[in-house]
Amino acid sequence: MLLKSFSRIKVKPGSEKELLKKILNIPETLEAHSIMGEFDFLVILGVQEVLSANPWEQLTNVLMEKLRDIPGVLETQTVIPTSSKIKEDHLYEFSKLARGFIYIDTQPGKEAAVMYKLLQFEEVREVHLTPGEHDILAIIEVKKTVLPPKYPDQIQRLVVDRINKIGDVVNTETLIPVSFYYNKSGI
Numbered sequence: 001m002l003l004k005s006f007s008r009i010k011v012k013p014g015s016e017k018e019l020l021k022k023i024l025n026i027p028e029t030l031e032a033h034s035i036m037g038e039f040d041f042l043v044i045l046g047v048q049e050v051l052s053a054n055p056w057e058q059l060t061n062v063l064m065e066k067l068r069d070i071p072g073v074l075e076t077q078t079v080i081p082t083s084s085k086i087k088e089d090h091l092y093e094f095s096k097l098a099r100g101f102i103y104i105d106t107q108p109g110k111e112a113a114v115m116y117k118l119l120q121f122e123e124v125r126e127v128h129l130t131p132g133e134h135d136i137l138a139i140i141e142v143k144k145t146v147l148p149p150k151y152p153d154q155i156q157r158l159v160v161d162r163i164n165k166i167g168d169v170v171n172t173e174t175l176i177p178v179s180f181y182y183n184k185s186g187i
Contacts, residue, residue: 001048001049002046002047002048002049003046003047003048003049003055003056003058003059003080003081004030004044004045004046004080004081004084004128005044005045005046005059005063005078005079005080005081006042006043006044006078006079006080006081006101006128006130006137007041007042007043007044007045007063007067007076007077007078008035008038008039008041008042008076008077008078009023009039009040009041009042009043009067009073009075009076010038010039010040010073010074010075010076011040011041011072011073011074012072012073012074015072016034016040016041018072019041019070019072019073020032020034020041020181022070023041023043023067023070024181024183026045026062026066026067027183028045028046028047028059028062028066029043029044029045029183030044030045030046030182030183031043031044031099031180031181031182031183032044032180032181032182033099033101033175033177033178033179033180033181034177034178034179035175035176035177035178036178037175039075039077042101042175042177043067045059045062045063045067047059047062056080059080060080063076063078079128079130079131079132079134079137080130080131081128081129081130081137082129082130082131083128083129084126084127084128084129085115085119085126085127085128086125086126087119087124087125087126090125090141091122091123091125091141091142091143092141092143094180094182096143096144097141097142097143097144097180098141098142098143098144098151098154098155098176098177098180099139099140099141099177099180100139100140100141100142100155100158100159100174100175100176100177101137101138101139101174101175101177102137102138102139102140102159102163102172102173102174102175103130103133103134103136103137103172103173103174103175104118104134104135104136104137104138104163104169104171104172105134105135105169105170105171105172106135106136106168106169106170107168107170110168111129111135111136112129113168114135114136114166114168114169115127115129115136117166118136118138118163118166121140121158121162121163123140123141123142123158124138124139124140125139125140125141126138126139127139134173138163140155140158142154142155142158151176152176155174155176156174156176159172159174
């Protein structure tokens with residue numbers, strides 16, 4: 001089983017391309033997404049859970065010793081899920097898909113029920129129970145298209161029309177990446 005972490009990263013302005021290369025050279029990097037807003041990237045790291053090692057400690061070491069030590073990284077905000085449900089297959093090949101990351105707040109004690117309901121949507125590929133500011137991180141996949149509706153609209157409609165209407169969902173925060181890079185050896 002793969003244990004993942006999700007890090008929003010703020011970098012020194014003008015260093016984005018250089019830092020992206022360094023981030024993708026970290027062996028534990030699975031994906032890096034350019035995002036708009038307060039942070040520049042959303043980076044997904046992963047380590048295999050093995051009996052002889054503590055995967056949370058391994059991820060923490062990668063974050064502290066590899067990711068945060070890159071010159072130009074100004075700030076990180078990381079969550080390591082306590083529980084995850086992942087659909088192993090993907091809806092589309094990577095070059096044709098777009099991902100959306102939805103941080104979800106639920107009514108207290110309703111996290112498992114909301115995770116179950118999220119997994120019923122074909123586009124929801126992963127749900128993670130996350131400690132901290134938000135309760136759940138859902139990862140959705142839609143097909144990139146050149147004709148309307150384009151992927152940002154598809155993601156927005158899914159969140160507004162379906163996810164926000166799940167009972168016990170209190171609030172959502174959606175990240176729609178501008179670009180998507182993945183480590184072919186890690187996925």
